[in-house]
Amino acid sequence: MKSSFLEAALKRSEKFQLGTKYRFTPPAGLKDLIIQYLDKKKGPPHELAVDLGCGTGQNTRLLAPHFKEVVGMDISESQLEEARAVPGFSNITYKTGRAEKLPFPDDSVDLLTAASAAHWFDVPMFLAEANRVLKPGGCMALLGFADNYPKFTYKDCGDKLSSIYQEVKEVLKPYTERPVFESENKLEGLFQAIPFPDKERIEDFPLKWTISVEDLMGFISSWSMFQTYRAKDPTGAEHLLVNTEKRFLQEMGVASPKAEVVRNWEYFCVLASKPL
Numbered sequence: 689m690k691s692s693f694l695e696a697a698l699k700r701s702e703k704f705q706l707g708t709k710y711r712f713t714p715p716a717g718l719k720d721l722i723i724q725y726l727d728k729k730k731g732p733p734h735e736l737a738v739d740l741g742c743g744t745g746q747n748t749r750l751l752a753p754h755f756k757e758v759v760g761m762d763i764s765e766s767q768l769e770e771a772r773a774v775p776g777f778s779n780i781t782y783k784t785g786r787a788e789k790l791p792f793p794d795d796s797v798d799l800l801t802a803a804s805a806a807h808w809f810d811v812p813m814f815l816a817e818a819n820r821v822l823k824p825g826g827c828m829a830l831l832g833f834a835d836n837y838p839k840f841t842y843k844d845c846g847d848k849l850s851s852i853y854q855e856v857k858e859v860l861k862p863y864t865e866r867p868v869f870e871s872e873n874k875l876e877g878l879f880q881a882i883p884f885p886d887k888e889r890i891e892d893f894p895l896k897w898t899i900s901v902e903d904l905m906g907f908i909s910s911w912s913m914f915q916t917y918r919a920k921d922p923t924g925a926e927h928l929l930v931n932t933e934k935r936f937l938q939e940m941g942v943a944s945p946k947a948e949v950v951r952n953w954e955y956f957c958v959l960a961s962k963p964l
């Protein structure tokens with residue numbers, strides 16, 4: 689029998705699947721900072737990294753050159769299928785499983801990561817498991833991007849585009865689940881709850897992202913809150929997307945939704961090391 693927690697997580701994972709086209713690979717520079725942190729706190733060898741909530745494996749693959757073995761774990765088998773279909777990473781294994789119940793022995797993992805996923809975890813259960821499986825000196829790195837202050841650039845209308853985007857987020861606020869706010873808050877609650885004294889948070893690792901207006905609408909439609917809204921009001925949701933695209937194109941003075949804008953993101957990363 690499935691626990692109610694697992695059932696709720698699996699139900700959410702139906703929503704996550706819709707978003708796979710709009711998944712981002714975290715910045716390589718941030719990954720380098722994570723590896724440097726691990727080297728400072730634990731040092732070599734780098735035997736095992738586990739990427740939790742790995743989805744289709746973007747972050748998992750970034751880790752592959754740095755470890756003897758990398759395991760990507762997710763509650764969604766269909767996302768893991770997509771991850772497994774990417775060739776060329778012989779040291780990666782993908783497993784179905786939950787961040788709250790890890791199939792690893794005590795003191796066996798060098799690095800635990802989660803990219804845009806830790807806000808969905810049950811924090812006390814996950815932290816207990818992290819404490820159990822990490823080697824002494826082993827580290828966790830929980831990264832993601834906050835979407836609080838969007839900054840678009842396009843000729844002289846970047847500010848207008850940013851405020852249109854912000855309006856969309858306001859419309860969707862009533863449909864936004866608490867974990868999404870925790871992510872926007874750069875995992876503040878989870879950070880405070882980490883029992884290791886050695887912890888820090890990178891708050892604003894910059895990334896520039898060029899995206900077409902069409903794909904930006906696709907990205908919005910992949911948000912869990914958009915899908916909740918669409919389930920309740922399909923016409924309203926459709927109208928929101930169509931209207932937002934139209935307003936973007938009008939401000940930009942272009943006709944084609946393939947026109948591209950630049951978006952500045954800020955990644956964050958919670959880092960912590962288990963005491964030696």
Ligand SMILES: C[S@@+](CC[C@H](N)C(=O)[O-])C[C@H]1O[C@@H](n2cnc3c(N)ncnc32)[C@H](O)[C@@H]1O
Nearest residue numbers: 701704711741742743763764786787803805808
């Ligand atoms: C927004 S996606 C991020 C996927 C990927 N890490 C990325 O950066 O694109 C969140 C992922 O977390 C997974 N997930 C949610 N709750 C989980 C849990 N408790 N344990 C493991 N995976 C979970 C979902 O199935 C989904 O694939």
